[in-house]
Amino acid sequence: MVGGGNWYTGENYDPDPNLKIWLDGKIIPVQEARISVFDHGLLYGDGVFEGIRSYNGRVFERDAHLRRLFHSAKAIQLEIPFTYDEVDRSLDQTLEANGLLHPERDAYIRLVVTRGVGVLGISPRRTWKPKMYVITATIQMYAPEMYEKGMPVIVSSFTRNHNNAMPPRIKSLNYLNNILAKMEAHDANVGEAIMLNHLGHVAEATGDNLFIVRDGQLQTPPTSAGILEGITRATVIRLAREAGIEAVEKDLVRMDLYAADECFLTGTGAQIVPVTSIDRRPVGRGTVGPVAKFMMQAYEQLVRSAPKKEEVPTERGLRAQPA
Numbered sequence: 001m002v003g004g005g006n007w008y009t010g011e012n013y014d015p016d017p018n019l020k021i022w023l024d025g026k027i028i029p030v031q032e033a034r035i036s037v038f039d040h041g042l043l044y045g046d047g048v049f050e051g052i053r054s055y056n057g058r059v060f061e062r063d064a065h066l067r068r069l070f071h072s073a074k075a076i077q078l079e080i081p082f083t084y085d086e087v088d089r090s091l092d093q094t095l096e097a098n099g100l101l102h103p104e105r106d107a108y109i110r111l112v113v114t115r116g117v118g119v120l121g122i123s124p125r126r127t128w129k130p131k132m133y134v135i136t137a138t139i140q141m142y143a144p145e146m147y148e149k150g151m152p153v154i155v156s157s158f159t160r161n162h163n164n165a166m167p168p169r170i171k172s173l174n175y176l177n178n179i180l181a182k183m184e185a186h187d188a189n190v191g192e193a194i195m196l197n198h199l200g201h202v203a204e205a206t207g208d209n210l211f212i213v214r215d216g217q218l219q220t221p222p223t224s225a226g227i228l229e230g231i232t233r234a235t236v237i238r239l240a241r242e243a244g245i246e247a248v249e250k251d252l253v254r255m256d257l258y259a260a261d262e263c264f265l266t267g268t269g270a271q272i273v274p275v276t277s278i279d280r281r282p283v284g285r286g287t288v289g290p291v292a293k294f295m296m297q298a299y300e301q302l303v304r305s306a307p308k309k310e311e312v313p314t315e316r317g318l319r320a321q322p323a
Contacts, residue, residue, distance in 0.1 A: 015137070020097040022090050022134035025082070027097045033133065040127050041114025045174030047130075048072040051139075051268045052091065052109040055303045057101045059091050059109070064231045065268075072170045073113060080113050081130050087111070094134040108139035108269065114173070141207065141270040142191050147296070150276030150288045151265075153205070155254055156181035156193035160203035160226045168203070168226050178206040192265065194257065194278070197226040202252040208270045209233040213262035213291045218247040225251060232266040232299075239298045245291065262289030264296075272296045 021033040041047035050069045053060050066087060073080050080087065091109055092101065100107040111134050118127030142151060158181045161168055166177070178195075185193040185206070192205045202221050204210055209230040211220045218240050223229050240247040257263065261284045263275040274292040276283050283289075 019135075019137065020094065022094040022097070024132060025086075025090075027093065035114065035131055035133075036117045038117045038120075039114050039131060040116065040118045040122075040124065041112070041131070041173050043118075043120070044115075044122055045172060045176070046076070046078075046122075046124060046127075047112065047114035047173040048076065048078060048171055049110065049112040049173060050171060052111065053268050053271075053303070054091075054095060054100065054105075054107045054109060054136075057095070057103045057105055059095075060303050061231050061235070062088065062091065064234070065111075068171060068229070068231070069111060069113070072172065075167070075170045076172065077124070078113065078115060078130060080132065082132060087132070090132075090134050091136075094136045098136050100136050106138070107136045110135040110137075112173070139269050141267070142273055146191055147273055148288070150274040150283075150286075151191040152277040152280075153190050153192040153194055153275050154185060154188045154279055155257065156184050156195045156206075158184065158193075158195060160195040160197045162198055163224070163226055169223060169229050171228060182206040191273075192275075196254065200253055201225050202254070202257065203227050204230075205265050208265035208267035208273070211236065211264050211266065212252065212256060212260035213289060214256070214260055216246070216291075218245055218291065219250055219252060219256070220247070221252055222249040230267060232268055232271065235302070236266050236272065236295055236299065239295065239302065243294070243298065245294075257283075260284065262292050264292040272299050 015030050017030065019030040020027050021030050023033050035042060048069060050065045052065045066084060070080065070084065095101045095107060114131045115124055116127045116130040161177045166174065181193040181195050185191065194205050194210060195203045197203045202210060203225050204227040209220060209227060211218055220233065221227055237247045257278050258281050263283045265273050265275060272295055274288040276286050276288065
């Protein structure tokens with residue numbers, strides 16, 4: 001029961017048996033998609049991933065996601081066993097295998113790279129054969145009514161990872177910090193938990209970036225606060241500025257949340273979801289505000305009108321593999 005009812009359809013969370021997985025360059029049935037129990041991605045969370053969406057059969061912000069994947073891998077000195085173009089093609093190959101390239105189909109794409117099989121010790125020098133796989137399915141982060149009426153959240157007691165401990169800008173397979181805060185949200189019967197950093201500044205929610213509105217200004221924590229450099233976050237900032245809404249990155253504290261006129265969360269999985277109460281305190285009037293409504297509409301319009309892959313500019317360097 002989370003934030004107004006159990007919106008899952010059942011207790012069996014096994015994947016669709018008809019699902020096809022891209023694993024190390026091959027499309028295989030989900031039942032045959034296997035990773036070794038000695039893979040350091042499983043043993044130690046040693047790996048990176050991306051969550052990507054496709055709308056109407058078109059991958060949204062594919063290059064931004066792939067650049068972030070390669071940057072995350074570079075940060076942990078993980079060599080992805082495929083080229084940038086091969087990884088790029090794997091997205092469409094997996095979508096096609098699952099019938100999701102159709103112009104009337106939407107999908108969620110999970111792209112994962114693990115360190116590979118190794119010994120029972122944490123050293124990445126004693127591993128080999130990194131694994132890569134792609135899942136294309138669907139995702140529902142929050143109950144549908146939360147997008148219409150808003151979502152209650154809490155401020156978590158768990159501190160966001162320090163930038164010099166486990167940098168949140170690395171989209172790694174180790175999400176335990178986030179999971180602990182998410183469990184706290186479950187215990188409070190709300191949809192999400194907002195995490196503060198070691199300085200008491202607002203960082204982000206467990207799987208989303210955060211925005212507030214104060215006196216007409218859109219505010220969001222900077223990357224230095226300990227956040228994932230969200231692609232939806234960047235899109236929202238751009239859309240706001242194009243619409244004449246002042247959007248700034250600034251350090252926020254808990255009181256800024258309580259004093260906000262509006263609040264909403266952004267992420268690839270969540271898209272844009274409004275927040276109407278924080279720690280049982282109403283945000284503004286306790287209803288979805290005008291800026292949140294506008295951003296949700298602008299975002300939906302953008303993703304539905306995004307250019308097809310062949311329409312995206314491909315000047316030299318734009319789609320090059322990150323150095």
